Amino acid sequence: MKEKFIRFMYGRYGVDAFGKFLVILGLALIIFSGFTRFRLIPLLAWVVIIYAYFRIFSRNIYKRSAENQSYLKRTAKIRSFWWNQKNLMKQRKTHHIYKCPSCHQKIRVPKGKGKIEIRCPKCQNTFVKRS
Structure with missing residues (x-):
């Protein structure tokens, strides 16, 4: 079964930082929708999750890589801040x-x-x- 999945994923993009962010965002929206009565939030959550899986199974590696690089570029300051805080806490x-x-x-x-x-x-x- 594992080999079949590996063969299926050959030539496909797979999971990256932006894909992980989208899946976590989708799951957070699903949980948040349980506390609200807005009908648009669950729909938005499923759209985000479906797009994340579309990216994972996509064969257009160049375009998915460009999306991921754009995401990493836009979140570099935030990720750097949290990495520095984590590093300082270890050193203390x-x-x-x-x-x-x-x-x-x-x-x-x-x-x-x-x-x-x-x-x-x-x-x-x-x-x-x-x-």
């Missing part, structure tokens, strides 16, 4: 993150070193903080 387990008082550059210092003098790599200002 082992490091303190301070801002330089003069230039506001973020500086990462390992935890557990006591009182240390920190030199800003950007403006060379020094200040004392507890790590």
Whole structure:
């Protein structure tokens, strides 16, 4: 069965970031439609999901790739912001993150070193903080 599906998908576009976004958006709209009485929302949800599956099974790879690149380009700032926030939360387990008082550059210092003098790599200002 798995090989039949692999043969069926050969030459087709498949799942990408925009396709995942469309499926999640469609499912969110279906859930949201359960709480409202608007008849247009479930219809819109199904249109979004059908379009997502159309993209997955499409043989026009060039056009689907261009759509995905456009989506990635438009959402780059949002995705970058969330990736940075996630990365900062990971680092907070082992490091303190301070801002330089003069230039506001973020500086990462390992935890557990006591009182240390920190030199800003950007403006060379020094200040004392507890790590």
